[in-house]
Every structure is written in structure tokens, then in C-alpha cells.
Amino acid sequence: MERDASEGTVMDGCKEWLRLNRRAFLKSGGATMGALAIGDALLARVASTFAQSTGGTGNLLVLCELAGGFDSLSFLIPHNNSVYLSKRPQLAMPASELTLVPGNTDYGINNQFSFIASQFLAGNVAVVQQVAYPDGNGSHFESQEIFKFGVRDLSSPSATSASWYERLRRTYFNEPFGVLDTQTVGNPTQYGYPDNTYRKAAQEAFGRLAALKAGGSNAQKAVRDTYKRIDQLGADLRARTEGFTSTGAARGEFYRAAQLASADLGTQIIKLRYGGFDTHASQADANATLFPRIDSEFQQFMDDIDAMGMRDRTTVVFYSEFGRRNGENGSPGTDHGYGGHMIVVGNGVNGGLKGQAVTSADLNQGSLPYYVDFRAVFSSCIRDWLGFNPDPIFKLEGETFDENIGSALFS
Numbered sequence: 001m002e003r004d005a006s007e008g009t010v011m012d013g014c015k016e017w018l019r020l021n022r023r024a025f026l027k028s029g030g031a032t033m034g035a036l037a038i039g040d041a042l043l044a045r046v047a048s049t050f051a052q053s054t055g056g057t058g059n060l061l062v063l064c065e066l067a068g069g070f071d072s073l074s075f076l077i078p079h080n081n082s083v084y085l086s087k088r089p090q091l092a093m094p095a096s097e098l099t100l101v102p103g104n105t106d107y108g109i110n111n112q113f114s115f116i117a118s119q120f121l122a123g124n125v126a127v128v129q130q131v132a133y134p135d136g137n138g139s140h141f142e143s144q145e146i147f148k149f150g151v152r153d154l155s156s157p158s159a160t161s162a163s164w165y166e167r168l169r170r171t172y173f174n175e176p177f178g179v180l181d182t183q184t185v186g187n188p189t190q191y192g193y194p195d196n197t198y199r200k201a202a203q204e205a206f207g208r209l210a211a212l213k214a215g216g217s218n219a220q221k222a223v224r225d226t227y228k229r230i231d232q233l234g235a236d237l238r239a240r241t242e243g244f245t246s247t248g249a250a251r252g253e254f255y256r257a258a259q260l261a262s263a264d265l266g267t268q269i270i271k272l273r274y275g276g277f278d279t280h281a282s283q284a285d286a287n288a289t290l291f292p293r294i295d296s297e298f299q300q301f302m303d304d305i306d307a308m309g310m311r312d313r314t315t316v317v318f319y320s321e322f323g324r325r326n327g328e329n330g331s332p333g334t335d336h337g338y339g340g341h342m343i344v345v346g347n348g349v350n351g352g353l354k355g356q357a358v359t360s361a362d363l364n365q366g367s368l369p370y371y372v373d374f375r376a377v378f379s380s381c382i383r384d385w386l387g388f389n390p391d392p393i394f395k396l397e398g399e400t401f402d403e404n405i406g407s408a409l410f411s
Helices: 003-019 022-037 041-048 082-087 111-121 140-149 164-172 196-210 218-242 249-262 283-307 374-386
Strands: 060-066 098-101 104-110 125-132 179-181 269-274 314-319 340-345 352-355
Touching: 060 249, 060 283, 060 374, 098 111, 104 111, 111 125, 111 283, 111 340, 125 374, 164 179, 164 269, 164 374, 249 269, 249 283, 283 314, 314 374, 340 374
Parallel strands: 060 269, 060 314, 125 352, 179 269
Antiparallel strands: 098 104, 125 340, 314 340
């Protein structure tokens, strides 16, 4: 991006800001300010002052993608099942390494997810079993896009022009920062832009605006006041993040999610992603690193959310593009499968095992089959947690799916 163009964007955004009211900003100035602010949490928060939600509960939904194909049979283990034991002679996990499910002790949660297991025992975790979509194919790229766009048919340009959560934002809460992705938004602790040239140009432009002499026109005074407000909001955001209980360099994507949640941007959905789950070889070793790391960083996130007073208003959904094969390969690992589990965590969750329980007949197949459509889970989150009608988001032309989960996901 050329420097002059970047400076013009900042200047034009400020002029529009001075001229437009709250409602008009969304229609006319939101795109301009949003283009600048999406890389800078300070400007993002200022821009959000002009945003306004329509309806909904005001709750926060966090989407955690476990990319690569999360092995559900390494999370919720049917440890007494003879078919499971025969198909996984090296990878099978004994009861001693599990937190057994109350009332159904033939199943247990891997103790490498110790925090999630404790939340399950507290009634705050719903495990929706054997989730997928019709006619799965085991392709990382295609499956990830299906989960992203919320459609089975990826040939429709209108359906794949935006993610399902972006369609939700545009439909119900058209705020510039109503949906944030930790993979694409600048780090709030640095207030940085993704492009250094853009950052330098923007800083210089605001520097000139702030240097306007005292007095002058009302417009010049308004610009100076705006710049001071940005600085004040930055100090406030720094104070918020310094108070987090998370410490150390390994805070990961969940820490960034907590930062964004703390910024008071009018955000209702935060998307984050952890990779490394394509465990074709040495799966037990990979899981021994991956599982405790995510569990620990998730626990830190929940502690941070609790410190903000947001725990009762936050639900986190863990999902992956597909599950893995029921039987181990010779590596030993597991190859691409079909059905997998989605994990929903939060104080407002109606906990327990949902969907279709894994049986010997399921395990005798190459992969876990498909009983629950992933869109049914996301639809419940939209309807029962965020307070919006999910039909316009998922029931697009030519798209149908079974909405049955088995029992309610939320209390």
C-alpha cells in the first residue's frame, strides 16, 4: 500500500468521523475507519463507539478450530469397548488415565485435558458426539471451508463470499468488530498494523493531527480531542491486559482472544485456531504435547474471562474439520476419518454427552459415522446463546440439514 493512500485513508476516516452521527457511521464511515482499525486495537475500540447491536443477548461466543483433524477417540475414550481395544493396540488408553463420565463409566475424558474434564464434572461441558456433514471426503481444505462457510455445497459464490459468522454479523450486529479472528487482527498489546508501511503512515498522519496548535476551528479541536481519547483508551486497554492472570510466553491464541474480549469492541464472536492435529504418525507423542498445552491455555483464558466478569456470558466451542480413523496405522497414528466430536464449554451450557453415543457398531466401521450435522450445533449457539435466528445464516438456497442434537445444549 502506498504511503499517500494510507494517509488519505486516515485523514478521510477522521473527517467522516467528525461529520457523521452514530447510525450514519455504520452506513457510510464504518468501512473507512474499520479498514484502519482492524489492525490496531486502539482505533478499533474508538470505531466501535459508533457501532450498535440489534437485539441478541450480548453474550460472547468463542470458536476454537482444532485444525488438521482432531482425534475424538483420544478425547472421549470408550476404554472398556473390545472393538476399540482391538483397533488401537498401541494407542488405546486405560481407565487410569481418564476422568470417567459419571453415570456412564464405560467412557472417560483424557486426563491430558484435565481442566476440561473438571468442567465436565461441574456440568459445564457438552460433548456432541459423531458430528460431521453429509458425504464427507477427508480433504482438509474442503472440510475446513465447509465448516467456515456453513454450507455443504461450496460451488455457490454467494454462500462462500463470507464465513457463516461474518454473515451473522452483517445480518444482526453490523459492527466493524462484531467478529474478530486472532489469526488476522493485530496484536492488541502492540497496537500494530499488519503492514509496517501502513502503520508508519497512519502514525505520522495522526501525529500531524495531534500537533495542531491550540485554538483554531471547531473541527481542529475535535480532531485533537479524538487523538487524546485514543491515547486514553490505549492506557485503559493496557491496564486491562496487565491485570490478566495469564503469564509467560506460551499464552497462545487463547490469550489473544482474552485481550480482544477485554477491549470492549462490541465483539460477539471471537475465532481462534490451533493446528497440529493431523497425527498420522506418533500420535500419542503429539497428543502429549498438544492436549495439555491447549487445556492449560484454555484454563488461563477462562481465568482471564472470569476476572473481567464475563465468564457467565462466554461459551467456547471446540471443533475440527473431521475426526480420524477408528483404527491406528503402523506409524502408530491415525489417518483422516469422518465423524468427530464437538466440545461446548461454558457456565451456561447444559452439560453431558449429546448426539449419538459411540457403539461397537460405530467402531467396527472405518471411521465414526455422521449422526449430527455441525450446523445444528452452531445453530443452537446462535439461537440459544447469542439470541439470533440461525435460519438466514445456514438455510441458504439448496442447503438443508437435520437440526436435531438430541438434547438442549444450553440451560
